[in-house]
Every structure is written in structure tokens, then in C-alpha cells.
Amino acid sequence: MANELFLSLLTIMTKKKLLFLLSLISISFSAQIYRPIDTADYIQRKEFIKNFSSGNEMLVRNIKSKYPGKTGSELEKIYSEFEKDFIKQVKNKDFIFASVFDSKVKSLIERLRKNNPEIPKNLNILIAKDNTPNAYCLADRTFVINMGLFYWLDNDDQIASVISHELGHKMEEHSLKAFLSYINQNQKDRITVKSLKAVKENQKQNAFEILKSRVYKKSIEKRNDEIQADSLGYAVFRKSDFSKSEFVNALKKLQQFDTISPRQLKVETYKKYFTLPQQEFKEKWLNKEDFSLYNYNHFKEKLDKDSLSSHPEVALRIEKLKTTFPELASSSVSPEASESFKNLEKTARMESMSNLYHSEDYGLGIYASLQSLQDGEEEIYHKMWLGKYFSKIYEARKNYNLNRYLDRVDPKNQSESYQQFLNFMWNLSLDEIKNIADYYQKKS
Ligand SMILES: [Zn+2]
Known part of the structure; x- marks a missing residue:
């Protein structure tokens, strides 16, 4: 739970949808046998965990001075719970270090920074061994980029647009705000449940209604976060030398991932x-x-599926972008991928x-x-x-x-x-x- 709240996900996808992805993979022939990436990165992992822990401690100290009292200590609980969980994932080798993907992401951030000097210099990049096209940022300066983005998206520009979107979340501190609203809602619910207990009748039904309204509220908040991250992210992206229309084309690609139907196994x-x-x-x-x-x-x-969707329909996000930024209104063809991207x-x-x-x-x-x-x-x-x-x-x-x-x-x-x-x-x-x-x- 804490984990999910902590992250601001670009998209949330189930493993099942991987099937669709895998079934679309294009054919390419090559003479050499592929050699898997070497994951003997014990030293880098150890180093990351050390830095991550001290970063998290600093974060908690800052937050506790900003939010004294009960809210501060609730936040501390969430952050240390998350830290434990995340380090477990790192130890489990869910991420790879110092790979070809790393250097690509870093070079894309450098390109974004050329005209956006406000982008922090000490961002940590982690590449996840995860095939879904997904990315998220943590409350510190860590960005997680899934490997799946590299075969689902079409070019450097689209990867850079995903990074920009995550920067948008970071600028607005969306994960911290989500925690604060979670803590706040928890306190309110406790009060409501107390008053409900007085009414014996339909107790179960009422408890369900509380849960439901809470889930709906969360998804609306999330939807607004996504739209805001798109706008802020695009404001960064448009100043760079990447092809502007790729910001929308990347979203269209992610939309396809959600809806594509699988090819057959004969x-x-x-x-x-x-x-x-x-x-x-x-x-x-x-x-x-x-x-x-x-x-x-x-x-x-029992719950209405549409309202539960944890990220807003991508179509809506595209529409919003096109109204806010008229230059995105007309669609255009993607530029060809660089050789390094194809690799x-x-x-x-x-x-x-x-x-x-x-x-x-x-x-x-x-x-x-x-x-x-x-x-x-x-x-x-x-x-x-x-x-x-x-x-x-x-x-x-x-x-x-x-x-x-x-x-x-x-x-x-x-x-x-x-x-x-x-x-x-x-x-x-x-x-x-x-x-x-x-x-x-x-x-x-
Ligand atoms: Zn997002």
C-alpha cells in the first residue's frame, strides 16, 4: 500500500498485458547469438543502498521539521516502511546498474537540461528489470525507468518525454501530497466509522460506501496529478531540441499498449x-x-471499473495537452530512431x-x-x-x-x-x- 502511494506512476499495467506487448514484437534477424546483460553489480548495488538510506534519512528529517506532530510521525512511518521495501527490491536484483540503458537515460537528461538548467544535477537513475512500459519517481531524487519502455516506445524523443513527465511529478511533489491526503483521509474515516457504529442498521453497506468513495476520490486526485505532470513535463520538453510532437506520440504508444489485441501462436x-x-x-x-x-x-x-482506473484515460490526457498547447494540435510522423536507440x-x-x-x-x-x-x-x-x-x-x-x-x-x-x-x-x-x-x- 505504502509502496503504491509512494510512487507516481505514468501508467499502471498488469502483467497480463505483457502478453499483448510480447505478441507485437517485430521480427529481426541477426547472425550472432545475443549475450545477456551481466548482472554482477554487487558493488554498485551496495553503493546505491548506502546512498539511498542516507538520502531517505535526510528526507525524513526535513519533513519532520516541516510537518511537526502527528502528521510528521505518520509520514516518517510511511517513508521508512517504503525504504525497507525498496531496499529489498534492490537486494533482490530487480534493477540493473551501470548498463547501456543508464548511459542513454543520463544523456537524454543532459539534453533536456541544456535549456532547462533548473533540472536537478544529482538525479539517481535506476533501470528496472520490468517489461512493462512504465516509469516513476521516488520522493528523493531517484527515477525508475522500466526496460520495457525501450522496446515499446519508438525513439529517444519519446523516452525523453516520459522523463519530462516524471520531472513534472517531482516539481509538484505529487507523492508527498498523496501521502498527506492519505493521512488526512485516514483521520476523517476514523471519525466517520465511529459515528457509524452508533447506527447498527446497514453497517456493512455503509462501511463499503466509505471505502468506495475513498477509492473514487483517490482516482480523481491521481487523474489531476497526471494531467498536471503532463503540462509541467511538456513545458520542460518543448524548450529542448527534441521533436515536440513526440510528447503526444509517446502517449499514443502507451495507449496502444493498453488496447492492442494479441497475435496468435499457431x-x-x-x-x-x-x-x-x-x-x-x-x-x-x-x-x-x-x-x-x-x-x-x-x-x-462490485466497484465500477472505469472510476477505479488508476491512471486517467490517456485519450483525455492527449486532449488536455492539445488544448493547452496549440502546437500539439496537429499530429505528425515520428522521426526515425537513432542507431543507439535501435540497439x-x-x-x-x-x-x-x-x-x-x-x-x-x-x-x-x-x-x-x-x-x-x-x-x-x-x-x-x-x-x-x-x-x-x-x-x-x-x-x-x-x-x-x-x-x-x-x-x-x-x-x-x-x-x-x-x-x-x-x-x-x-x-x-x-x-x-x-x-x-x-x-x-x-x-x-
Ligand atoms: Zn504520471
Whole structure:
């Protein structure tokens, strides 16, 4: 909870949506086998944690002098809780240090700073091993940039626009304001709940109403924050030498990520990669469960989904920008990506395998490797990952905890192609999984 509140997210996306992303990846052929990024960065990690902790201490001291009393100590609780949680993520190697992505982001910030000297000099950049196109800034001077931005966005200018948006959040101290309103609301709710207890009737319903109004209020506040960060961010961005229209084009790209529908995994692909010398392909692996008898209404969400969306519809943000800044009104074609950007795009695409392995999304990893193989991309590399993922799936199946690593079929929320894939995976027996794992591990 504290974590979520602490961050000002550009967009919040579920892992499921990764599927859409992965299914759109373009085909590119190359002769060399891709070498994964070396994550032996123990020294940098240690250094980061040291600086992060002392930065956080300073932050808390400042805040306590600014907000004495109960509010100050509540804030302190939130910040130290967050610090603990964030350091845990760093230790868990959720971020990479001193990578090619780092230097790119730093050079983009330098370019922004040329005409915006007010941008702080000592920003910390962290690259997250996360495939979703997302970025956020922390209450100190740390900016987190997800690797996924590099293969979802089109060029340097679009990455710079995301950084500018985050700078907008930073300028307005949105995360601090969100905490203050959270603390304030908590106190109000406590009073309301007390007075409600006097009325025995409909107690549960009333408690639910409180929760609901709170969730709605939060999403409206968040929406305003996003719109404000867009305006402030664009004010920085337009002064730089980046192509102005890319600020809107980046938002359009993120909107696509939300709505795109997945490409199919063909039956031939299953047959091609699961017909092995020691094990023939079985048609029954592709059998689908019949879900027509389930009553999905039973699980219907109680809260209205639209109002709950944690970031405002991107379309609305684009409209706002176009009214505030008339030069953005007409749409224009994106400039071609620089060579260095194209290399990063490829690196991010290849690293997506390692990222899914790191987050233990083994089922998704298999699905994504199969799609890359279907596209004829980096065959040896992706077969190696098939072996790694399948051996994890084997262990999980043996230990009866496959549910943790492989989704259940959910016809309401999954594409046909992904449902087919899940049916296939759940239809495999323990021995069959082992044969596949052994085959692809030996191959690599
Ligand atoms: Zn934002």
C-alpha cells in the first residue's frame, strides 16, 4: 500500500498485458547469438543502498521539521516502511546498474537540461528489470525507468518525454501530497466509522460506501496529478531540441499498449517445437476445457471499473495537452530512431526473457519464447530459455505449486491464443514436461 502511494506512476499495467506487448514484437534477424546483460553489480548495488538510506534519512528529517506532530510521525512511518521495501527490491536484483540503458537515460537528461538548467544535477537513475512500459519517481531524487519502455516506445524523443513527465511529478511533489491526503483521509474515516457504529442498521453497506468513495476520490486526485505532470513535463520538453510532437506520440504508444489485441501462436508452432526425438507430439495436448458452464457473473466486480482506473484515460490526457498547447494540435510522423536507440530496443527485447525468469513468470516466459521462435528470431537463444523455463515448470509441478508460475485458464480475461497455450501446458504430464525440459537444456 505504502509502496503504491509512494510512487507516481505514468501508467499502471498488469502483467497480463505483457502478453499483448510480447505478441507485437517485430521480427529481426541477426547472425550472432545475443549475450545477456551481466548482472554482477554487487558493488554498485551496495553503493546505491548506502546512498539511498542516507538520502531517505535526510528526507525524513526535513519533513519532520516541516510537518511537526502527528502528521510528521505518520509520514516518517510511511517513508521508512517504503525504504525497507525498496531496499529489498534492490537486494533482490530487480534493477540493473551501470548498463547501456543508464548511459542513454543520463544523456537524454543532459539534453533536456541544456535549456532547462533548473533540472536537478544529482538525479539517481535506476533501470528496472520490468517489461512493462512504465516509469516513476521516488520522493528523493531517484527515477525508475522500466526496460520495457525501450522496446515499446519508438525513439529517444519519446523516452525523453516520459522523463519530462516524471520531472513534472517531482516539481509538484505529487507523492508527498498523496501521502498527506492519505493521512488526512485516514483521520476523517476514523471519525466517520465511529459515528457509524452508533447506527447498527446497514453497517456493512455503509462501511463499503466509505471505502468506495475513498477509492473514487483517490482516482480523481491521481487523474489531476497526471494531467498536471503532463503540462509541467511538456513545458520542460518543448524548450529542448527534441521533436515536440513526440510528447503526444509517446502517449499514443502507451495507449496502444493498453488496447492492442494479441497475435496468435499457431498450432504448427506447438508441433514444431514439441515433436522431439524421444517424445512424439500428442494432439490431446491441445484439448480445451469446457468453460461454458461457469457462472462468471458470480465474480462480477462490485466497484465500477472505469472510476477505479488508476491512471486517467490517456485519450483525455492527449486532449488536455492539445488544448493547452496549440502546437500539439496537429499530429505528425515520428522521426526515425537513432542507431543507439535501435540497439537498446533489441537489447530490451532480448532481456525480456531474463526479466520474466527473474520475476518467476515461467509460463509467460514459455509463451513469449514460442512467439519469438515462431517469428524466427534468435532461435538458439530462445530455445535455451525454453529449457530454463520448462525445468522450472517441472520443479513446480513436482512440488504441487505450479499455480504460482502458470496462470489458470480464464476465458473472460484472456485471448484465445493464450487460453490455448494454458490448456496445452496444463495438459502435459509430469514426465512429458521433464522430457521437454531435458531436451532443450541439453540443446543449449
Ligand atoms: Zn504520471
